[in-house]
Amino acid sequence: MRLLGWLGLLFGLTASLIAPATALDREAFTITRYDLEVRLEPGQQRLGARGKITLRNDSGQPQRVVALQLSSSLNWRSIRVDGKTVQFVSQPYISDIDHTGALSEAIVTLPAEIKPKDSVEVEIGYEGVIPLDGTRLTRIGVPEEIAKHSSWDQISPSFTAVRGAGYVAWYPIMTESADFSEGNSLFEVADRWKARESGSEFKARIVMTDATGEAPRFMICSPGGQRLIGAMDRAQQVSAECSWRRLDAVTPTFAMANYHDQSKPPFYLFSFPGHEAGAATYANALAPAMKFVSEWFGPPSAPVAIADFADPNSAPYESGTLLMASMAAQDSNLAGTNVVHELVHSALPSSRPWVYEGLAHFAEAMYRQQQGGRQAALDLLGRHRAAFLDSEKEVSAALRKNGEQKVVEQKLIGQPLAGTFDETYYRSKAAYVWWMLCDMVGDDALKQAIRKYRAEEDNSKDPKYVEHLIEAAAKRDLGWFFDDWVYQDRGLPDFHVQSAHPWKTENGVQIVTVTLENLGNAGAEVPFTIICEGGEITKRIEVRAKGIATTRVELPGTASEIVVNDGSVPESDLTNNVFKIPASSN
Numbered sequence: 001m002r003l004l005g006w007l008g009l010l011f012g013l014t015a016s017l018i019a020p021a022t023a024l025d026r027e028a029f030t031i032t033r034y035d036l037e038v039r040l041e042p043g044q045q046r047l048g049a050r051g052k053i054t055l056r057n058d059s060g061q062p063q064r065v066v067a068l069q070l071s072s073s074l075n076w077r078s079i080r081v082d083g084k085t086v087q088f089v090s091q092p093y094i095s096d097i098d099h100t101g102a103l104s105e106a107i108v109t110l111p112a113e114i115k116p117k118d119s120v121e122v123e124i125g126y127e128g129v130i131p132l133d134g135t136r137l138t139r140i141g142v143p144e145e146i147a148k149h150s151s152w153d154q155i156s157p158s159f160t161a162v163r164g165a166g167y168v169a170w171y172p173i174m175t176e177s178a179d180f181s182e183g184n185s186l187f188e189v190a191d192r193w194k195a196r197e198s199g200s201e202f203k204a205r206i207v208m209t210d211a212t213g214e215a216p217r218f219m220i221c222s223p224g225g226q227r228l229i230g231a232m233d234r235a236q237q238v239s240a241e242c243s244w245r246r247l248d249a250v251t252p253t254f255a256m257a258n259y260h261d262q263s264k265p266p267f268y269l270f271s272f273p274g275h276e277a278g279a280a281t282y283a284n285a286l287a288p289a290m291k292f293v294s295e296w297f298g299p300p301s302a303p304v305a306i307a308d309f310a311d312p313n314s315a316p317y318e319s320g321t322l323l324m325a326s327m328a329a330q331d332s333n334l335a336g337t338n339v340v341h342e343l344v345h346s347a348l349p350s351s352r353p354w355v356y357e358g359l360a361h362f363a364e365a366m367y368r369q370q371q372g373g374r375q376a377a378l379d380l381l382g383r384h385r386a387a388f389l390d391s392e393k394e395v396s397a398a399l400r401k402n403g404e405q406k407v408v409e410q411k412l413i414g415q416p417l418a419g420t421f422d423e424t425y426y427r428s429k430a431a432y433v434w435w436m437l438c439d440m441v442g443d444d445a446l447k448q449a450i451r452k453y454r455a456e457e458d459n460s461k462d463p464k465y466v467e468h469l470i471e472a473a474a475k476r477d478l479g480w481f482f483d484d485w486v487y488q489d490r491g492l493p494d495f496h497v498q499s500a501h502p503w504k505t506e507n508g509v510q511i512v513t514v515t516l517e518n519l520g521n522a523g524a525e526v527p528f529t530i531i532c533e534g535g536e537i538t539k540r541i542e543v544r545a546k547g548i549a550t551t552r553v554e555l556p557g558t559a560s561e562i563v564v565n566d567g568s569v570p571e572s573d574l575t576n577n578v579f580k581i582p583a584s585s586n
């Protein structure tokens, strides 16, 4: 037995040594261009597509075999190169990147080897069904009732909504297997795909024809170009053009239903009958949101859409300029921030996810502040904290273990905000970064910088374009802040009061000398509040990474307590932020 075991081990070892030479590199190619014609038959839940895709070899090796993947409920019909049918083997490939938990993979042998950086155009045809399917969640133990609220993608007569890569591979993708149960594997694979496809051109014309007259009347595509919204015409046909010159972080998504249309272009609003009151909160939110966004970001002009869910428990979803959110309930706060978010996208296009989404989430918090004060805004931001706290704690721990000198070598850990395709970073962390910048430079300077922002100028020529815009408006050096929060991932700060010495001047004025220490590797300007007789005083102080900073504060009475950070700076440890000043020291 033991010998056999060893033989098996040896054999396994030999096989794995040989494997790399012949193994299929599923991520060797990037699909740089999609040009698809998609037909929907909601009655049969069917989707049929044909078109062309362009594959570019982004690996360092010549490649002849490619693995084209679709959702496992779709089947490959034809694959042609240079007008000739090519042979392919179709096989199921287990991967949680699709809602069905598997992909239909076509292993294609190309007529000729494709050299690194070279491209090949492939004509494709595929068809199948897209029913509601929560397999990737139910097989890790999520109850079906709950799974269907987040895995809501489907084609059906009453409601059709299908998200792209990461949810349903309704267009071809090329990825390594992703596993929901294995830590972050699913998100890593999906984010890697997004990053590879960010510069890709995507065009899909989606058409539905119906003779019965009972078919859905509106089709919506996450708007990127013209004809993003289609309404049923006299030929009983509805279509929408989903096109992007570059995808950036967008996931191509389409929806179709018998929607009630309350659009005021460029703001499109679609709701289900029976959700009138909820839809009205959205319609009413438009005017004040428009005013707020115009003032901060300029006039919203590009089309954006908010569409309702048939199932009120469906988890909201946003990609690019399409937001899907239930209008079954009336929540005017939520409607207000959702409309603000989409209008920011309409006013401020950007290819940088941390700018595009980060500013939209920041705007939600600013809008909440305008209506309910700073604490309401911080509560809203606080809901983002958990999203990135764990991964940032890992970064902080790794940096602590390896010492500060090795920070530069820690690049693989964490995600520099500037180039990340990880949603928790470009949405949640970015929202905080913009909020901190605003606290540091003030509303007026930040508004000025934002109004000067041009997506086309924010390219690789000046990688510090955003920093320079804000520095120019604020007349303040922010290089250290951008280094710690945007260009690198240095984890989070960790503030505490190192010491506090109360004393009195000759004239009897009470003063406290406060020294704050930052135990983390990211610096920040942090507010601290001194609680004293007769009230409290809040000041702000810049504490660099691993640094200390001291300041004197004049008080109306005896100080009793110092609280560092009102929640506006994300910190790795919030348990050491309250400092009691011993009564004897006063």
Ligand SMILES: [Zn+2]
Residues within 6 Å of the ligand: 318, 320, 341, 345, 356, 357, 360
């Ligand atoms: Zn957004």
